[in-house]
Amino acid sequence: MAKVLIIDAAPMLRDFVKEKLSSERVEVETATNRDAYTKMINTLPDLIILNIDKHSSGNPINENIVDFFQKKSRDPNSKTTPIIITGPNLSTEAVAKLVQFGVIKYFKKPIKFDVFFDAIGKQLNGIFSIDTTPCVLDLHLNDNNNVIFIEVAMGLNREKISLLKYKISELINANDLSYPKVILMMTSLSLSFVxxxxxxxxxxxxxxDNRISRKNVKVLSLDSIVSELIEGHPEYEGIEVTKDLSTILNSIVTPKNSSSGANVADVISDNILTATAETQDSESMGMRFATDTETAEELKSEGTTLRVAAVDDDQIVRALIHKAFLSIGAETDLFASGREFVEKVVEKKEKHYDIIILDIFMNDMNGFEVLIKLKENTIATPVIVYSQAIKRDMIVKSLSLGARSYVLKPQKPENIVKKAMEVLNAGKTE
Incomplete structure (x- = not known):
């Protein structure tokens, strides 16, 4: 049986990696920097995974790590044992210096776990099973209300779901949440009994995490399979499933003051309208695959033509969107009204788009009506609503009608492109 020694890793990284490796029949030992050398000579691992962190000196390679490297290089039984390091961003020169100590890979945090486990598997002469189901799984926190938002889209990926419990506990600990509440949003998932x-x-x-009470877990889902599962499991008693985001927010958010609805609107603005971004310094394992984060520049270099439909009655906005997507080689068709888009694209279905940028406030046919037409005609093209509408009901309605994301005007054009790439790349696995 292969052996791996994990040194000085944060609890989330240590426990998640240990769970995954154990499921692959790999024996795992853990150690701190102080007892790392003793553990190494006693266990004689086939691979060492070492975590390093930032220090006030600016150099993450502290004296304890240098001492460990030197002792390892002098020990005939462990001198050639390979090391994989996880840590902050280092220069190419700094990483190159680590090779002399047997370092074969350096992973900058947050780690893309699919590539991480692939590297471990290759080093241990095995192939680890990785679920590559297309899946978006993101966490947000509204710390004023102890509300953790979890968004699941595209599909259910067992690897990301397994990591979720560690991410939740890390979030609770980092923010000292006493009575955490969870809102699980799964409106875009279409499920079956499998x-x-x-x-x-x-x-x-x-x-x-036993700090999460079932009565404080609310699920937003349009799929009957979810509600049937909850109702059929006694251990899930107390979890509420609903199709109305507004109902969930009003029941779970504690108002800051007597102004009715004001705090709920803040929650929506902070957690739904804000682009997803992982905390680079605190996270050790990212919730995304490496291929989920393909950039617009990479797409352009590969010669892939992105097809975009921009539906907005503001000529200046249309021109800015066109120019922004043109910079990455995208093909953008502009529609001056919702009705024009519906008649030319939705009803005739003569042209396919990869993504739709849609305004809400349009005279002849508003964005809500366009979303309804898309749904009626079973067009599943992802939609980003780009609008000045800031009222809670309008935002909730857009998301309930199938919009994948909601971005407030005005934004720099490059931010719209970035959001589009996030939405598109979320479903890629190859």
């Missing part, structure tokens, strides 16, 4: 096991895994991982 997803039952993955759904159970999802709910079990959300409830794994």
């Amino acid at each position: 997803d039952g096991m993955n759904l159970e895994l999802l709910f079990n991982n959300i409830l794994a």
Whole structure:
């Protein structure tokens, strides 16, 4: 049986990696910097995974690590043992200097776990099973209300779901949440009975932290399979499933003051309208695959033509969107009204688009009506609503009608492109 020694890793990284490796029949030992050398000579691992962090000196390679490297290089039994390091961003020169100590890979945080485990598997002469189901799984926190937002889209990926329980606990600990509340948003998921096991895994991982009470878990889903699963499991009693985001927010958010609805609007603005971004310094494992984060520049270099439909009655906005997507080689068709778009594209279905940028306030046919037409004609092209509408009901309605994301005007054109790439790349696995 292969052996791996994990040194000085944060609890989330240590526990998640240990769980994954153990499931692959790999023996795992853990150590701190102080007892790392003793553990190494006693266990004689086939691979060492070493975590390093930033220090006030600016150099993450501290004296303890240097001492460990030197002792390792002098020991005939461990001198050639390979090391994989996880840590902050280092210069190419700094990483190159680590090779002399047996370092074969350096992973900058947050780690893309699919590439990480692939590297471990290759080093241990094995191939680890990785679920590559297209899946978006993101976490947000409204710390004023102890509300953790979890968004799941595209599909259910067991690897990301397994990591979720560690991410939740890390979030609770980092923000000292006493009575955390969870809103699970799954409106874009279309499920079948075969997803039952993955759904159970999802709910079990959300409830794994005993600080989360079932009565404080609310689920937004349009799929009857979710509600049937909750109703059929006594251990999930107390979890509420609804199709109305507004109802969930009003029931779970504690108002800051007597102004009714003001705080709920803040929650929506802070957690739904804000582009997803992972905290680079605190996170050790990213919730995305490496291929989820393909950039616009990479897309352009590969010669892939992105097809964009921009539906907005503001000529200046249309021109800015066109120019922004043109910079990455995208083909953008502009529509001056919702009706024009529906008549030329939705009803005739003569042209396919990769993404639609849609305004809400248009005279002849507003954005809501366009979303309804898309749904009626079973057109699943992802839609980003780009609008000045800031009222809670309008935002909730857009998302409920199938919009994948909501971005407030005005934005720099490059931000619209960035959001489009986030939405598109979320479904890629190859």
